[in-house]
Amino acid sequence: MHRLTLTSLALLSTAAYAEAPWGEVDLSIAPALHEKACTSCHTRMYGSDGSKMYTRDGRMLSNKLELLQRVSSCNATVSAGWFPEEEGSVAAWLNQRYYHFEN
Numbered sequence: 549m550h551r552l553t554l555t556s557l558a559l560l561s562t563a564a565y566a567e568a569p570w571g572e573v574d575l576s577i578a579p580a581l582h583e584k585a586c587t588s589c590h591t592r593m594y595g596s597d598g599s600k601m602y603t604r605d606g607r608m609l610s611n612k613l614e615l616l617q618r619v620s621s622c623n624a625t626v627s628a629g630w631f632p633e634e635e636g637s638v639a640a641w642l643n644q645r646y647y648h649f650e651n
Contacts, residue, residue: 568612569612569613569636570639573633573637574633578638581630582642612639616636618639619635623635
């Protein structure tokens with residue numbers, strides 16, 4: 549019985565994590581973080597305001613977890629110094645604004 553309960557709890561926590569890999573976020577901080585750390589690089593790569601990075605044909609991301617991983621990778625690449633909670637906020641904001649991933 550105890551083992552079944554632990555297994556059930558593990559599965560439930562995995563399902564919740566898969567639904568929102570970034571956990572609780574503060575969307576109000578994301579635009580400023582994005583502007584400061586992301587926009588200049590994306591503008592160099594794609595011109596204009598850099599938003600084509602998110603809307604172009606053939607984009608490589610297909611779910612929320614991949615989006616969070618990409619934000620984390622970019623954070624490290626540009627040495628933005630974000631905490632995981634800030635990465636999650638930016639990933640959630642990007643998902644809300646551009647990607648609209650369900651999973």
